[in-house]
Amino acid sequence: MTSTDITNFSSLPLTSDFLDNLESLGYIEMTAIQSQSLPIVIEGKDLLAQAKTGSGKTAAFAISILHKLESQTYKTQALVLCPTRELADQVSKEFRLLARAIPNTNILTLCGGKPIGPQLASLERNPHIVVGTPGRILKHLEKGSLELDGLKTLVLDEADRMLDMGFYDDISLIIEQLPKQRQTLLFSATYPDEIKKISNAIQNNPVDVRVESLHDESNIKQIFYEVAKSERTDTLISLLLHFQPESSVIFCNRKQQCQDLAEDLRQQGIHALALHGDLEQKQRDQVLLQFTNKSSAILIATDVAARGLDIKDLQAVINFELSQDPEIHIHRIGRTGRAGSEGLALSLFMPSEAPKLIAIEEYQKRSVRVDDTSTLTASAEGYTKLEPQMRTIHISGGRKNKVRAGDILGA
Structure with missing residues (x-):
């Protein structure tokens, strides 16, 4: 129609x-x-x-x-x-x-x-x-x-x-x-x-x-990086330290990969939250609340877990793994660069995933930009930029405990 x-x-x-x-x-x-x-x-x-x-x-x-x-x-x-x-x-x-x-x-x-x-x-x-x-x-x-x-x-x-x-x-x-x-x-x-x-x-x-499913990518800078499997996590850290996004969603294809990657980043001093289908609803709510409150600059998620989330002012989307479907890829990166703001979409791929890259090019009807990882420069300042801007505190109290918002300094 x-x-x-x-x-x-x-x-x-x-x-x-x-x-x-x-x-x-x-x-x-x-x-x-x-x-x-x-x-x-x-x-x-x-x-x-x-x-x-x-x-x-x-x-x-x-x-x-x-x-x-x-x-x-x-x-x-x-x-x-x-x-x-x-x-x-x-x-x-x-x-x-x-x-x-x-x-x-x-x-x-x-x-x-x-x-x-x-x-x-x-x-x-x-x-x-x-x-x-x-x-x-x-x-x-x-x-x-x-x-x-x-x-x-x-x-x-x-x-x-x-x-x-x-x-x-x-x-x-x-x-x-x-x-x-x-x-x-x-x-x-x-x-x-x-x-x-x-x-x-x-x-x-x-x-x-x-309705045309392609997102308006005019405000999105999209860059791909070829990596070996063993270099994927280190390259991701280099991306984060080089671009220093204040908020980013990192997409993985598997639930366990989300959890493992969040732990790997934490061990490197980078705070990250994982969102996937194995979380209980209460845990999921807490993860989303922390990310929304800027208590973490990084959310690692699967496509299904992130579906329907309305994340405002998202500065970057990073594909730790390419999606099997080019339409899903476009849907992922369309979460950044909305409402006229500048967006950043970064994707890692192995040589064996070249067919996926070709499928993305064919779907969006234009070639993609592939940069060498040697162009990435990291600095100690990058770690500071990735630190959470806020801390979210959960208080297990309420009306029954006679605790009101006014009882908490700053609430």
């Missing part, structure tokens, strides 16, 4: 209060995915959309859901499935902002890693919109605590990552319990065969919308 000339939100059949709220939030001109999908979704058609993180896809489905919401009907009318709790929290937050013009809209987030008791109490109030991860949603359906007989819209957000994380069976079991007459919206950053398969199984003649 080609782009449309309709780019202003005022061209949509939204109420004046809704449009005023959009304007107050800075929503004036629609992004590509919004302008191409919102008219279709508001019409009630199913949608199969390819759009990356940061494209405005959340608003693309949230606005249409809220536009059609019957706030006086106390039944769950929309269900949004997300691969991670972090993405679910972000989606819920955007829903709440967009819903400010609709009084008494009840939006509930249901994810694993949280006590189920408070969730059960919240479900008794019949939320209009439920956002959550497949595992916890299925658990509530099995307990009978979540009723979806009044559901009108199902959204699968970042469906490709949910499939990568093994949620196919859970999603199938959830869909079996939904009304047959519903609208189904499927969003995916990539377009593997499995996406078409699940679309055929759960959607009714969906409109196919694909």
Whole structure:
């Protein structure tokens, strides 16, 4: 489907209060995915959309859901499935902002890693919109605590990552319990065969919308370095000391590699955090909080673990290992250089990985820059630049312990 000339939100059949709220939030001109999908979704058609993180896809489905919401009907009318709790929290937050013009809209987030008791109490109030991860949603359906007989819209957000994380069976079991007459919206950053398969199984003649998945790389300096396997970690340290990014995400392909690399960097006096699928939810939350609070300049992550994270002002992305898929590579480096800021993307590759390099060149339709590692200069000052700017302190206290924010100096 080609782009449309309709780019202003005022061209949509939204109420004046809704449009005023959009304007107050800075929503004036629609992004590509919004302008191409919102008219279709508001019409009630199913949608199969390819759009990356940061494209405005959340608003693309949230606005249409809220536009059609019957706030006086106390039944769950929309269900949004997300691969991670972090993405679910972000989606819920955007829903709440967009819903400010609709009084008494009840939006509930249901994810694993949280006590189920408070969730059960919240479900008794019949939320209009439920956002959550497949595992916890299925658990509530099995307990009978979540009723979806009044559901009108199902959204699968970042469906490709949910499939990568093994949620196919859970999603199938959830869909079996939904009304047959519903609208189904499927969003995916990539377009593997499995996406078409699940679309055929759960959607009714969906409109196919694909927004150009290449990130705007005009602000990203991208450099590749050829290394031997034994030189990979030392070269990474040289990169960090040479470029001295204040914040960086280092991508590895395996969970154990993340953990091992974080430990290797710590032994060299460089603070780093590891984010991967083997972490408990509490550990994951603590890692993300520390990185967000600038208590570490370096986050080492797998693609799945980093999926859906909204990391602002990220100065550098480093590929410790090249991805098997050139589209994933572009998605990785697109996390830096956003909103007009300068970004840096550095990648290490072995001679045996030359075919991956060629695939990246073919995908982005231009050659890549390969520099020699001898151009990297390290200095003792680099270690200072990589030191955390802040320290995050976890205090195990609260209302029960009669500890308030005002009791902590500086809080």
